[in-house]
Amino acid sequence: MKKTIYLDHSATTPVDERVKKEMGLYFCEIYGNPSSLHHKGSEVKEAINKKKKKISNIISSEPEEIIFTGSGTESINLAIKGVSRANKNKGKHIITCKIEHHAVLDTCSYLEKEEGFNITYLGVNEYGFSDLEELKKAIQQDTILITISYANNEIGTIQQIKEIAKIAKEKSILFHTDACQAAGFLDINVKNLGVSLMTLNGSKIYAPKGIGILYVKKGVLINSLIQGGGQERGLRSGTENVPFIVAISKALEMVQKEKDKENKRLILLRDYFISEITKKIPDVILNGHPKQRLPNNINVSFLGVEGESILLHLDNYGICASTGSACTSNSLEPSHVLVATNTPVELSHSSIRFSLGRKTTKEEIDYVISILPEIIFSLRKISPIHGGRKK
Amino acid sequence: MKNVVSKDKSWVYSDIVKDHFFKPRNFLATGKEVKDFKFDGVGEVGSPACGDVMKLWIKVDKDKIVECKWQTFGCASAIASTSILSVIVTENGGMKIGDAMKIRPKDIVERLGGLPLNKIHCSVLGDQALRTAIDYYFKNKKKI
Numbered sequence: 338m339k340k341t342i343y344l345d346h347s348a349t350t351p352v353d354e355r356v357k358k359e360m361g362l363y364f365c366e367i368y369g370n371p372s373s374l375h376h377k378g379s380e381v382k383e384a385i386n387k388k389k390k391k392i393s394n395i396i397s398s399e400p401e402e403i404i405f406t407g408s409g410t411e412s413i414n415l416a417i418k419g420v421s422r423a424n425k426n427k428g429k430h431i432i433t434c435k436i437e438h439h440a441v442l443d444t445c446s447y448l449e450k451e452e453g454f455n456i457t458y459l460g461v462n463e464y465g466f467s468d469l470e471e472l473k474k475a476i477q478q479d480t481i482l483i484t485i486s487y488a489n490n491e492i493g494t495i496q497q498i499k500e501i502a503k504i505a506k507e508k509s510i511l512f513h514t515d516a517c518q519a520a521g522f523l524d525i526n527v528k529n530l531g532v533s534l535m536t537l538n539g540s541k542i543y544a545p546k547g548i549g550i551l552y553v554k555k556g557v558l559i560n561s562l563i564q565g566g567g568q569e570r571g572l573r574s575g576t577e578n579v580p581f582i583v584a585i586s587k588a589l590e591m592v593q594k595e596k597d598k599e600n601k602r603l604i605l606l607r608d609y610f611i612s613e614i615t616k617k618i619p620d621v622i623l624n625g626h627p628k629q630r631l632p633n634n635i636n637v638s639f640l641g642v643e644g645e646s647i648l649l650h651l652d653n654y655g656i657c658a659s660t661g662s663a664c665t666s667n668s669l670e671p672s673h674v675l676v677a678t679n680t681p682v683e684l685s686h687s688s689i690r691f692s693l694g695r696k697t698t699k700e701e702i703d704y705v706i707s708i709l710p711e712i713i714f715s716l717r718k719i720s721p722i723h724g725g726r727k728k
Numbered sequence: 729m730k731n732v733v734s735k736d737k738s739w740v741y742s743d744i745v746k747d748h749f750f751k752p753r754n755f756l757a758t759g760k761e762v763k764d765f766k767f768d769g770v771g772e773v774g775s776p777a778c779g780d781v782m783k784l785w786i787k788v789d790k791d792k793i794v795e796c797k798w799q800t801f802g803c804a805s806a807i808a809s810t811s812i813l814s815v816i817v818t819e820n821g822g823m824k825i826g827d828a829m830k831i832r833p834k835d836i837v838e839r840l841g842g843l844p845l846n847k848i849h850c851s852v853l854g855d856q857a858l859r860t861a862i863d864y865y866f867k868n869k870k871k872i
Binding site: 641642643644645646649650653662663671682683686717718719720721722723 | 741749750752755756757758772776777778779780781782783798799800801802803804806807
């Protein structure tokens, strides 16, 4: 079995050993239902409260402002649908951005089609930044919510969240940010950011898949999506997923505590990787901004070759990455993010994202650099497209 | 259509697809090879915007396709399907042009041992490129 080189951490991360160890106690030993009055219930109740306190210390919130959900997608759905429905008497206009994750875009278009909300999809420039002036102009009397992600999952562009929050605050509009990709690397202090709602996801920060967090600022009117036993302040009924709550709390603590040191290491690796592949392979385009991008994100297009073909060659060498090519999507459309940044369509089909992680080493990067040129050259040799244009 | 969905669990593609993807047959390498290749017919289908472009060249001798060269920009199934098409039309001394005109995507997919369902309509364009190349051949022949 060949060695795996996992460079797809923006898709998901492995569970960290420390996280796994800490959550382990909560399967067979500390197993009570936190809603039960007896000691097996109350010990779990206490554990959850402690974790909420810990998370609220990290993000600078109140413990009651933390809601645990089943995923980043669920947090986003709760934020957007919950706020929109609870505030629809004030207005039915929502502002989002064309490069949001489908969890945001599809939730917005659902509200548009099924519940009569109006959505503005802000454009972005070539680097993926939203235009703050365009945002200001898009605000209407009846705008109730702005939802823009902190950092983009495909090209890693980091938005000017604080500035967006200021604009929202001036107009008394609620602002939700999807911070799933950002949480491992950036400041997620909600007071510093000025957000009213924030989504976090365990599976991107070395906790298991199946746990999310929604921060909901006190006083924000929000409806629940799930009715039942009234857990999580009535916002998310269902017996709490205690082991995963423990896990995401530990994971968040870990990545936030170690982020400064880890970011430095990753930025060096990232920039080394980008400079080496652009040196060794002609006609490579970097997607996103050279600096204002996540420390672990590399997204490049190789002229004249298609992304899925590159991925399969890489996989043959044990290397895991991802592509914005239509061939790997169900829609058969290329990445909506690359389309929005005005990337020529054939280059969107040619994009590969490498996302680094805590265990990524320079040796691994060197290995990828050593085999990637040969893959690109062999595919270019059989391609009728060169230099981005047909011959 | 039988064998449409690949049964291979570790890859979505069949072993035949993988074989032709990793070891493409009869392709015409970019550059000098293309310039030097003397052909009787050429056809190109698809567009870079759609993510698939195929170009196919044929040499004809006594109404049989004796050589078939190609280039493909596209995913693994696009590359493998053009590669196997070039084998189908040239094996056993070459296919008669009349028979080559009758090749359809399902014939290519069957020879590949199946393809994932969502790949079939977009990536199997080789038969169209072949018919375009044959049309080119006929048109050119009339002129002479």
